[in-house]
Amino acid sequence: MNAKLFYFSGTGNSLAVTRKIAKKIEANSIYNMADSIETEVSEDIVGFIFPVYFQDVPEIVKDFINKIEFKSNPYIFGIATCNGGPGFTLFNLDKILKYKGQKLSSGFTLTMPGNSVIILDLTSNLELQKERLQNSKIKLQKMSEMIIKQLDAGIDGENKIKDRLEGFIIQFAATKIYRAHKKFTTNEKCVKCGICYKICPENNINVDKKVNWGNSCNLCLACFHWCPQNGIELGNSTKNRIRYHHPDIIINDMILR
Template structure:
């Protein structure tokens, strides 16, 4: 079984690790130019980005060739998921993927304009997360067939939410503020999956942001902030280390 994942603050990586199999970071596959894959089962694990998938994930799937008897997709989300899983179903159908199983799991949301991290961490029940994750793992092991459906209104909201997110993403980094306590450690550059950051003393942004906020949450000095953030608190999944996120997303040749 092969699992392709995209992670910014560790939730999707943790879910992928728990499901098991061979793990493949989508940014690393793009870096290595690998786009042909085959296995008995192939899965995708990703966070909800603007009522769907981040553009980086979409482009990878569209460019790739996958061959398997069983396809599944698991989406992590923190607020309202609506019909966001339909996005990967639509994109998958363009390259010949017919999903057997889709599911979603409510976890801490790292989207700082909407959520206070202190509240998110406090409100999200770790026992419920583990219970849902165990159910998903059991379903996949048993090769269950089930697609999440939400209804027409939810479908419409997700469709237009995705369009809006695409329009806002590129220049979103103009809202980032780098404070004087930045040490130029380059952690932000290394965790950015979009090659959007180059550190020359301090981070410089290239305006091709995925709005994943990996740079903000993984900064060891808490030196990168948003003009509209709800709090200064940050989040990294407690089961994932910074090095794992760097290994997943680092696009340099180091």
């Protein structure tokens, strides 16, 4: 299969999905949108796999797609991994692609274990994690069959003003009012191992005498969930919260530098 897949992943959900899809459709290669310099597309099939952030496409994904140079008119599919509904995420992905002279042939939604601890704890418990991971295997098989046949499956979600407004309000509350990106701290478990620095997709973390976060955080929560010591907190209420990463993904899969 002449296919190229691009992914972005904070806790490993979207990376695991990408690997499974790549194997099923026999894709040529996969690239991490957080650090890839591969921006030329000449394949017959192209896929974008990423999580839903505030009912929208993550900024890091938007920026990457805007850099892509399409040398062909491929069948393009998107898979939005999420804890709830996709909102207008996939419709916005289609809009971004149309600016590039392309279109989203199929936009899929895949419910995966939740991992957000921004303001509210939306991390799935162990039982729900297991259930969602099992269900995702069945859905991925169906998606793969449609992708191989290059069928136009339409776009999941709703392209409604209320979804855009809801996403904006949540994002505004998280970043402007609660200022979540300013709430990261370390606790007594931190050993300054540097894992948080190595996995941050925005290169926003510095480890010296202490761990410091800059102003480029996209709230992917990779640092929080992947810290091997559970040494990172977000605000004052995450001390006893579950840390999560996809069971098929290891820390070396996530390291960027």
